[in-house]
Amino acid sequence: MSEELTVDVPTEGMRELFGPHFGQIEHFAQMLIDEGELRGLIGPRELPRLWGRHLVNSAAIVPFLPSRGTVADVGSGAGFPGIVAAAMRPDLEFHLIEPMERRINWLELVVAELGLDNVQLRHMRAEELHKRESFDVVTARAVAAMDKLARFTAPLIVRGGQLVALKGQSVEDELEKAKYVLKKLHLVDVSVNEVEVPDAPATIVVTAKKA
Numbered sequence: 001m002s003e004e005l006t007v008d009v010p011t012e013g014m015r016e017l018f019g020p021h022f023g024q025i026e027h028f029a030q031m032l033i034d035e036g037e038l039r040g041l042i043g044p045r046e047l048p049r050l051w052g053r054h055l056v057n058s059a060a061i062v063p064f065l066p067s068r069g070t071v072a073d074v075g076s077g078a079g080f081p082g083i084v085a086a087a088m089r090p091d092l093e094f095h096l097i098e099p100m101e102r103r104i105n106w107l108e109l110v111v112a113e114l115g116l117d118n119v120q121l122r123h124m125r126a127e128e129l130h131k132r133e134s135f136d137v138v139t140a141r142a143v144a145a146m147d148k149l150a151r152f153t154a155p156l157i158v159r160g161g162q163l164v165a166l167k168g169q170s171v172e173d174e175l176e177k178a179k180y181v182l183k184k185l186h187l188v189d190v191s192v193n194e195v196e197v198p199d200a201p202a203t204i205v206v207t208a209k210k211a
């Protein structure tokens with residue numbers, strides 16, 4: 001007998017956070033509920049905290065996005081934070097970089113279903129774009145520890161642009177280990193930002209590439 005699947009429901013505060021984009025986010029959530037586990041995109045233990053842990057956490061980066069320009073989300077996976085951010089900022093051009101074919105196929109489906117015409121999918125590793133393209137902001141969540149993340153994202157950032165990384169509890173430790181790498185890659189003005197979003201605060205590291 002299969003176990004009853006419980007999924008958290010969005011609170012009033014979450015609806016407010018997503019504002020006019022709530023419908024699209026709800027559509028994305030429903031797609032993940034229907035197919036996410038089957039497609040190996042999200043673990044069964046994550047579905048009960050789909051809103052609180054994944055969708056809302058992704059939305060926390062939105063205030064750190066530029067007023068205009070291009071954003072590359074490295075290692076988008078099931079679509080965090082890239083799909084959420086692209087839905088909430090239809091005025092920005094998003095590039096979702098993901099090397100796994102299964103995940104790119106999923107992202108293609110989500111982009112079509114949600115009608116996100118501001119998203120380009122890039123089926124490749126971030127390193128393959130080095131010396132070829134750069135973006136105003138690069139975002140990442142749960143892709144690699146800060147030192148490794150800096151190595152494969154710094155070459156993708158324009159001078160004066162930023163890396164915006166969603167991090168967990170190990171943030172200070174990761175930054176300590178990454179401090180020489182960040183310096184070498186000209187990533188300066190590192191800040192750790194605790195963003196109050198319902199129901200758990202998000203930790204966001206922002207660093208700028210020296211102009």
Ligand SMILES: C[S@@+](CC[C@H](N)C(=O)[O-])C[C@H]1O[C@@H](n2cnc3c(N)ncnc32)[C@H](O)[C@@H]1O
Pocket residue numbers: 074075076077078079080081097098099100103124125126127140141142143152
């Ligand atoms: C743990 S998943 C996290 C996915 C999503 N960002 C999230 O928060 O749920 C890490 C993702 O990074 C991708 N990835 C790993 N190395 C990468 C690289 N060098 N360039 C781009 N994506 C990479 C993997 O394929 C995977 O989808």
